[in-house]
Amino acid sequence: MIDLKTRIDRFSDQQRMIQESAASFFSDAGNYKRIRERRGIAPGYDQSVWKAMADLGWLGFWLPEKYDGMGLGFAEASLLLEQGGRALAPEPLISAALMAGGAILHGDNEGLKAECLPRLMAGDWKPALAWQEAESSQQTESSSVTAVAQSGGFALTGSKYFIPAAEGADAFVVAARTPSGTALFLVDKGSAGTVIETHPRVDGGFFGTLKLAGVRVSASRCVASPGMGRAVLDRVLDEGRLAASAELLGVMSRALEISVAYIRQREQFGRPIGSFQALQHRAVDLFILVELSRSVLAHGAAVFDASPDPARRAVAASQAKARCSDAALKVAKGCVQLHGGIGYTDECDIGLFLKKSMVLATWLGSAAHHRRRYGELVAEAV
Amino acid sequence: MDEQAFRLEVRQWIKENFPEEWRFPPHRLSLRQTETWQRKLYEKGWSAPNWPKEYGGMGLTAYQQISFQQAFDAHGINIAPNMAVTMLGPLLIRYGTEAQKQYYLPRILSGEIRWCQGYSEPGAGSDLAGLRTSAVLQGDHFIVNGQKIWTSYAHEADMIFMLVRTDKEAKKQEGISFLLGDMKAPGITIRRIKNLTGSSEFCEVFFDNVKIPKENIVGQLNQGWTMAKSLLGSERITIGSPRVAKYPLQLLGKLAKERGLMENPEFRAQYDALRLDVADLDATFVRFAEVLRRGEELGPEVSLLKIWITETYQRVTDLMIEITGEAAVLDEMLVLADGAQVHPANHYFASRPASIYGGTNEIQRNILAKAILELPG
Numbered sequence: 001m002i003d004l005k006t007r008i009d010r011f012s013d014q015q016r017m018i019q020e021s022a023a024s025f026f027s028d029a030g031n032y033k034r035i036r037e038r039r040g041i042a043p044g045y046d047q048s049v050w051k052a053m054a055d056l057g058w059l060g061f062w063l064p065e066k067y068d069g070m071g072l073g074f075a076e077a078s079l080l081l082e083q084g085g086r087a088l089a090p091e092p093l094i095s096a097a098l099m100a101g102g103a104i105l106h107g108d109n110e111g112l113k114a115e116c117l118p119r120l121m122a123g124d125w126k127p128a129l130a131w132q133e134a135e136s137s138q139q140t141e142s143s144s145v146t147a148v149a150q151s152g153g154f155a156l157t158g159s160k161y162f163i164p165a166a167e168g169a170d171a172f173v174v175a176a177r178t179p180s181g182t183a184l185f186l187v188d189k190g191s192a193g194t195v196i197e198t199h200p201r202v203d204g205g206f207f208g209t210l211k212l213a214g215v216r217v218s219a220s221r222c223v224a225s226p227g228m229g230r231a232v233l234d235r236v237l238d239e240g241r242l243a244a245s246a247e248l249l250g251v252m253s254r255a256l257e258i259s260v261a262y263i264r265q266r267e268q269f270g271r272p273i274g275s276f277q278a279l280q281h282r283a284v285d286l287f288i289l290v291e292l293s294r295s296v297l298a299h300g301a302a303v304f305d306a307s308p309d310p311a312r313r314a315v316a317a318s319q320a321k322a323r324c325s326d327a328a329l330k331v332a333k334g335c336v337q338l339h340g341g342i343g344y345t346d347e348c349d350i351g352l353f354l355k356k357s358m359v360l361a362t363w364l365g366s367a368a369h370h371r372r373r374y375g376e377l378v379a380e381a382v
Numbered sequence: 383m384d385e386q387a388f389r390l391e392v393r394q395w396i397k398e399n400f401p402e403e404w405r406f407p408p409h410r411l412s413l414r415q416t417e418t419w420q421r422k423l424y425e426k427g428w429s430a431p432n433w434p435k436e437y438g439g440m441g442l443t444a445y446q447q448i449s450f451q452q453a454f455d456a457h458g459i460n461i462a463p464n465m466a467v468t469m470l471g472p473l474l475i476r477y478g479t480e481a482q483k484q485y486y487l488p489r490i491l492s493g494e495i496r497w498c499q500g501y502s503e504p505g506a507g508s509d510l511a512g513l514r515t516s517a518v519l520q521g522d523h524f525i526v527n528g529q530k531i532w533t534s535y536a537h538e539a540d541m542i543f544m545l546v547r548t549d550k551e552a553k554k555q556e557g558i559s560f561l562l563g564d565m566k567a568p569g570i571t572i573r574r575i576k577n578l579t580g581s582s583e584f585c586e587v588f589f590d591n592v593k594i595p596k597e598n599i600v601g602q603l604n605q606g607w608t609m610a611k612s613l614l615g616s617e618r619i620t621i622g623s624p625r626v627a628k629y630p631l632q633l634l635g636k637l638a639k640e641r642g643l644m645e646n647p648e649f650r651a652q653y654d655a656l657r658l659d660v661a662d663l664d665a666t667f668v669r670f671a672e673v674l675r676r677g678e679e680l681g682p683e684v685s686l687l688k689i690w691i692t693e694t695y696q697r698v699t700d701l702m703i704e705i706t707g708e709a710a711v712l713d714e715m716l717v718l719a720d721g722a723q724v725h726p727a728n729h730y731f732a733s734r735p736a737s738i739y740g741g742t743n744e745i746q747r748n749i750l751a752k753a754i755l756e757l758p759g
Contacts, residue, residue: 001756004754007683008680009669010676260756260757264758280748295665298665371658374654375657380635380653380657
């Protein structure tokens with residue numbers, strides 16, 4: 001099939017370079033065999049691939065140049081993440097680097113930035129973002145996890161759920177309620193009073209639960225001061241939503257390519273099944289969803305690159321996450337159908353795409369959640 | 383002028399100049415009905431947003447055209463598209479002779495000549511290249527015989543731009559030419575067709591030995607199909623414009639608000655999904671329009687815009703009917719608090735041909751399957 005992106009979109013030299021190097025990196029990092037081999041094995045990703053990403057500077061793709069990051073705009077970052085999505089790469093580029101790292105960057109603790117960001121970029125240290133307190137909740141004002149002031153610090157109590165790459169994280173950026181609002185704290189792995197539970201996911205990765213029972217954190221480990229935690233979380237969550245949308249785009253576009261190639265060669269009734277109009281029209285409908293997603297993502301990236309205004313970013317993030325989540329699931333399910341019986345087997349790669357879509361589509365808010373949020377944020381023009 | 387300032391100017395000017403009684407009309411208005419308004423647009427220099435400035439257009443980028451159009455939609459302006467501006471003009475600019483450009487382009491802009499489009503025939507719908515209306519060159523004239531159908535506003539038109547068969551022996555795509563005919567010429571009969579809404583925008587046009595001067599051919603003899611296809615390309619981007627669904631979506635919003643449904647979670651979920659279906663098409667349209675702005679061609683991929691927006695439009699009118707209940711089947715106008723008039727059933731009807739005209743959505747899917755997905759025939 002013709003790659004519409006190549007045909008109609010135009011990229012800068014830098015964007016082309018990123019796209020090409022990412023495409024070649026992920027094909028070198030292994031095919032879907034690598035993904036299969038990692039399934040169900042903690043931490044759910046490849047430390048060696050993570051290190052290789054660090055060597056390319058990618059772990060700091062989102063970091064400004066003053067921290068020696070690549071300082072990429074979202075237009076560029078999306079291209080990188082899209083390639084990761086195509087490869088179904090399980091490395092926590094979004095959750096650990098962009099989001100947990102981003103929380104440190106956007107917080108107000110300069111000491112922690114100096115200490116953590118270089119190590120994160122080097123691939124030697126990984127944070128995980130522990131913010132979610134309930135299933136299906138995108139609430140960023142902490143309520144059930146509390147931070148009580150103690151001499152020289154705080155004591156954290158409560159549970160955080162659905163933490164990607166919790167296994168393998170060296171520390172957690174934990175959101176907790178204080179009397180003056182939500183604050184973020186850095187809690188080292190293995191701190192007294194912490195328990196990590198890991199839950200296997202359908203895609204072979206894991207979500208972690210972090211249980212905190214009066215965990216002592218010194219004031220110097222406060223990532224974002226009481227009252228500013230929520231704004232920092234909102235920012236990195238919306239960035240994560242846009243980034244996850246880029247991965248979803250990669251997942252769905254690759255799934256469709258594989259499926260179109262399959263129906264071109266699979267024969268029944270003495271003809272390729274891709275010659276049947278019923279399948280052609282189904283494939284076209286999936287193609288339309290992929291292209292809508294690509295457009296929405298490009299629009300979202302442009303909004304993010306134009307302005308740090310949280311209100312505008314929230315709209316763009318929800319618009320992208322709503323479409324990409326919905327489209328990826330529809331495309332992946334449609335692709336299973338295009339494959340027929342073989343699509344239901346574990347040996348066929350297409351199922352990997354369905355499972356990855358499910359994980360990314362529900363993470364950081366489902367399509368329905370983001371349609372609702374969009375509806376609340378954007379006044380109707382009536 | 384920066385975009386924001388221009389947008390404000392447009393809104394202000396529309397507000398000051400558009401007749402209040404024509405806002406949110408129950409039926410789409412025709413060009414003839416709105417002649418005074420067309421004149422004002424022309425005097426303002428705003429007749430042809432899509433044409434280059436050197437031909438009297440506004441030379442707007444595709445992105446600017448969208449925001450320009452938005453101002454009209456938001457004001458409740460619903461006038462039939464001017465096919466001569468959207469389709470014929472760009473074609474003449476590209477393929478016309480100097481004389482044709484000098485004569486016709488200014489008259490398209492001023493509205494002095496009103497046009498209709500003669501493509502489809504009773505036997506040539508989806509299979510447009512199978513058209514049979516013939517034009518035979520005799521001396522200085524083509525003699526045209528045959529029949530066109532679905533010719534919107536033929537009864538109001540001064541001229542017709544049409545596809546005719548000029549070589550019966552050639553392969554069907556290779557024997558077609560593009561002519562400009564006078565609708566007042568002897569031998570032309572127009573019959574209006576009543577549609578499901580009860581109005582008659584559509585016509586049949588019969589040609590019985592109609593003489594068309596031979597200089598009225600655009601491009602070369604038997605090259606009409608290539609040009610028509612390039613025209614169909616630009617038609618598809620026009621009929622794939624987000625505005626197709628924006629106006630009905632706005633009416634749906636008004637209806638819902640009046641019925642207190644904005645706080646109803648079930649309605650809201652459907653309504654917000656539709657708003658996003660339109661907003662996402664906006665983003666796609668901008669991406670496609672950018673190709674045109676660079677001066678490049680759009681190919682078969684524009685079909686996806688048409689499929690998406692027309693089917694979104696139909697989902698909007700489905701919901702309009704749904705929330706209006708029994709009142710939806712009354713053949714009466716609902717008058718809303720702000721004076722807007724809505725006839726939900728007519729919108730429901732009017733959204734039917736959207737997935738049929740300009741190549742049915744099934745044909746568009748065939749095009750995408752073959753030309754983009756490269757699936758076997």
